Amino acid sequence: MRLFTILTCLTAFFLLALQSVASEGELDALRANVPLLQEPTPEPLYQVEDRSRRPVREYPMQPPTIPHRIDNYQVDLNANRCMACHARSRIGETQAIMVSVTHYMDREGNFLGDLSPRRYFCMQCHVPQTDAPSRVGNTFVDMSDLIRESRQRSE
Amino acid sequence: MFKRIGSFLGALWRVFRSPSGYFSLGFLTVGGFIGGVLFWGGFNTAVEATNTEQFCISCHEMEANVYQEILPTIHYTNRSGVRAVCSDCHVPHNWTDKMARKMQASKEVWGHIFGIIDTREKFLDHRLEMASREWRRLEANDSLECRNCHDEQYMDFTRQSPRAAAAHQRGLVEGDATCITCHKGIAHELPDMAGVHGWE
Numbered sequence: 001m002r003l004f005t006i007l008t009c010l011t012a013f014f015l016l017a018l019q020s021v022a023s024e025g026e027l028d029a030l031r032a033n034v035p036l037l038q039e040p041t042p043e044p045l046y047q048v049e050d051r052s053r054r055p056v057r058e059y060p061m062q063p064p065t066i067p068h069r070i071d072n073y074q075v076d077l078n079a080n081r082c083m084a085c086h087a088r089s090r091i092g093e094t095q096a097i098m099v100s101v102t103h104y105m106d107r108e109g110n111f112l113g114d115l116s117p118r119r120y121f122c123m124q125c126h127v128p129q130t131d132a133p134s135r136v137g138n139t140f141v142d143m144s145d146l147i148r149e150s151r152q153r154s155e
Numbered sequence: 156m157f158k159r160i161g162s163f164l165g166a167l168w169r170v171f172r173s174p175s176g177y178f179s180l181g182f183l184t185v186g187g188f189i190g191g192v193l194f195w196g197g198f199n200t201a202v203e204a205t206n207t208e209q210f211c212i213s214c215h216e217m218e219a220n221v222y223q224e225i226l227p228t229i230h231y232t233n234r235s236g237v238r239a240v241c242s243d244c245h246v247p248h249n250w251t252d253k254m255a256r257k258m259q260a261s262k263e264v265w266g267h268i269f270g271i272i273d274t275r276e277k278f279l280d281h282r283l284e285m286a287s288r289e290w291r292r293l294e295a296n297d298s299l300e301c302r303n304c305h306d307e308q309y310m311d312f313t314r315q316s317p318r319a320a321a322a323h324q325r326g327l328v329e330g331d332a333t334c335i336t337c338h339k340g341i342a343h344e345l346p347d348m349a350g351v352h353g354w355e
Contacts, residue, residue, distance in 0.1 A: 052317035068318065072228055072341075079345040084337075084354050093353070094322070094337075 046130035063125035082122045208240040220278050224343045244300045283346035298334035
């Protein structure tokens with residue numbers, strides 16, 4: 001009788017664990033919920049957006065997204081392809097947008113003559129966007145919308 | 156013995172001096188024509204053979220360095236399957252320019268024999284020098300090799316992204332930029348660009 005109880009408990013626990021794994025699988029970005037022993041069909045490669053107008057930032061401190069393709073851009077010890085257009089000294093010729101002045105500051109806030117080494121690798125913060133459908137929902141609300149709503153409520 | 160060789164050479168020289176005294180005019184004309192065709196065909200075939208990618212990457216300096224670097228770029232693999240081989244960008248298509256380039260390239264054979272860039276480290280040490288030479292060449296001939304395929308005369312700017320169209324209009328049509336002014340390092344990796352105009 002005792003053994004039966006333990007076995008039932010174990011089975012129930014195992015089933016619950018399985019279920020939780022399955023529900024986590026829905027968010028599995030790498031394998032898209034396909035069991036390990038099956039070969040998933042890869043999704044098509046999505047187009048990288050290429051726009052001439054600047055995208056709006058979702059919040060004030062958001063690193064702006066890159067509005068063009070950056071295939072094979074070389075950013076390493078030898079060369080920085082991004083800065084060949086976006087550096088302060090280059091924007092006159094290229095008419096690209098200059099990187100923010102904060103990129104020329106070290107962590108103590110001193111201004112440097114050139115790009116700060118800690119800002120050298122652009123793709124740590126700035127990334128291009130594709131037209132891929134989003135996998136998960138998003139309840140993000142713009143801060144200015146929240147302020148507007150609260151203002152309307154108080155009126 | 157020496158006398159016999161001397162008389163044989165003398166006879167050969169007499170035939171060479173005035174072959175029409177020994178051969179018919181028809182033989183000389185037709186023979187000269189066929190000989191000329193064979194020589195010219197053979198010469199051009201040999202030059203064309205040195206223009207193939209197989210020939211270029213038969214040297215490990217090319218195969219292990221620059222060839223590996225072009226593999227992921229758009230000039231090697233792309234949606235339409237049209238691709239450029241080494242000579243499309245590094246050898247002019249025009250005959251006289253091609254001959255001039257081939258003569259310059261004999262120095263590269265020297266470099267191969269004496270192992271000037273036969274290790275990765277030596278190659279990287281020489282990379283800026285070699286890349287600068289190509290940039291100078293393409294600046295001087297207004298990116299001739301690029302223009303074998305790409306020419307702003309036939310670019311439909313409305314089919315380009317607005318940023319690209321504006322940049323091409325500004326640089327190529329109104330300005331005095333040429334392709335290589337902006338498009339450096341598109342097929343191979345860049346050397347240390349400190350001090351190169353536009354990359355400081």
